[in-house]
Amino acid sequence: MEFKLGSKDSQYILQVNPQNKKELLLTFPGTKIKNTSQRPITLDGSLAKSVKFTNENGSGRAVVSLPYDADTVNYKAYIINNADSRRRNSSVLAVDISKKAAVLSRSLQAVAGHVIVIDPGHGGSDSGAVGPDGIMEKNVTLAVAKKVYNILVNNGATVIMTRTVDKDVYAPNASAVQELQARVNVGEYTKNTDIFLSVHANSFTSPSANGTETYYYQSSSQGEKLASLIQDEMVKSSGLNDRGIAAANFYVLKHTSMPSALVELAFISNYREEGLLNADDFQEMMAEAICRAISRYFQAD
Structure with missing residues (x-):
């Protein structure tokens, strides 16, 4: 899954929700997300079930709901530059979730x-x-x-x-x-x-x-x-x-x-x-x- 960034220097933190091991939290410290909706976006469910955007304590957050505990998968976030053919200076933040080798x-x-x-x-x-x-x-x-x-x-x-x-x-x-x-x-x-x-x-x-x-x-x-x-x-x-x-x-x-x-x-x-x-x-x-x-x-x- 991907998230458009306002800048390639945008800061983010990806972590497991300490209150719910079946959720990943992608937080953008000090940056609010525009047009958040209370309704989650439904995904295909194979690696992730849904994603919901919120703003809490002045920071934007994407909550990724998983069909299993996060410790059974590999997850990583990284920035892809020049991802938009119409805006060569744009960047997106990609979040990859994949099954660990032992599970695979x-x-x-x-x-x-x-x-x-x-x-x-x-x-x-x-x-x-x-x-x-x-x-x-x-x-x-x-x-x-x-x-x-x-x-x-x-x-x-x-x-x-x-x-x-x-x-x-x-x-x-x-x-x-x-x-x-x-x-x-x-x-x-x-x-x-x-x-x-x-x-x-x-x-x-x-x-x-x-x-x-x-x-x-x-x-x-x-x-x-x-x-x-x-x-x-x-x-x-x-x-x-x-x-x-x-x-x-x-x-x-x-x-x-x-x-x-x-x-x-x-x-x-x-x-x-x-x-x-x-x-x-x-x-x-x-x-x-x-x-x-x-x-x-x-x-x-």
Whole structure:
């Protein structure tokens, strides 16, 4: 969830309500909130139930109601600059809430014993898309892929990555087919690969384009199922615009023999979403969502 700030230097305190462990209090000392309402804003309930704005003792406060005790989750607030494409100097305060690893791991038992290939899109001589503030897609995809790797391995899966550093998989400045086939080969030549997942960030000429989406190859029913589960978990976790799933003729989907999916985490060309993609907490949240989806996929088998 996000809150617009009057200034990037605005002060804030995020803490558990000492009188109610199922509430987080976000306080802005000495700053009143305009247009407060007695009626809470209802959220989806998966990580937070509602948020209510009040003014107490000269300070504004957002009260975030949780469906569980706050000590069972990770929570953090951080400022995202240039979040509004129409006002480049604007800032927002983002509050991330994510399940702790110990809680998450109980839902990932189904990944144990499976072989998963993770493909961080682009790399080396290919930066991928570049956001308005210079964030490169290749760095975002690698960061998220590494987090996915760590979660899955810690829960008993065998995970192979097409790249683990900033490099080309085939060779610098190779043709598109050579590079993409090299990534496919990792999946094809790894023994007993169960699924292949390629991680990307979206981009469009208009900075207003936003949201997350997932692709699969049209003739793969298992790929479609995997894509649907990943999309569902990413949208539930991030709250981003749900662009849905779609069949696509992408090389890494078409030429892999195992079920595969390609995720577009968010739009790096969007000022707000570029900031999210570059934030460690957002990367972790999306990685956890992907891992939950993979576990659901294997549970359904």
